[in-house]
Amino acid sequence: MDFFGDLGAAWAWLAAGLTLAALELAVPGVYLIWLAVAAIATGALTFVLDWGTTYQVINFVFLALIAAYSAKRFLRDRPIESSNPMLNNRGGSLIGQSAVVVQAIEGGEGRVKLGDSEWIGRGADCAVGTRVVITATKGPILTVEAVAANAAPALETGGGGTAA
Secondary structure, three states: OOOOHHHOHHHHHHHHHHHHHHHHHHOOOOOHHHHHHHHHHHHHHHHHHOOOHHHHHHHHHHHHHHHHHHHHHHHHHOOOOOOOOOOOOHHHHHOOEEEEEEEEEEOOEEEEEEOOEEEEEEOOOEOOOOEEEEEEEEOOEEEEEEOOOOOOOOEOOOOOOOOO
8 A cells, every 4th residue: 555645755855855855954953854854765766666665664764763873973073163252151151241340349348340241240349430351250350350451452342333
């Protein structure tokens, strides 16, 4: 009994593969594309070999496993590198920026202003108005060091503007 009826098994596999590829574009997840590759390959092989439904399904399952496993190994060995590695690391992206003490750091803790936000600042005692550089972060707490009076800060405090 032909599972796909008059439609033609090869065309059904090709249509399923294209549908899975379209779904991958609509809902990116990096998994459907490998199923799409397996379905299209199964359709192409069915055109050539005229397999029955059982062999088609077994072929699809094996090709899907091979495609997914190969892609996993390929991506593990050659990871995709971001042009901005700190994109999803807000705390890490703050390190090196300069801020201004707005509540004196006394006893190791005070408040600093970075851009348009105030943060808890920890470090050596500093008076209000002292320019500090962020050296580490832990959640909403910034570890800071005072900038020497004659040294220029590494980065300007800013609200996203660019330097000319």
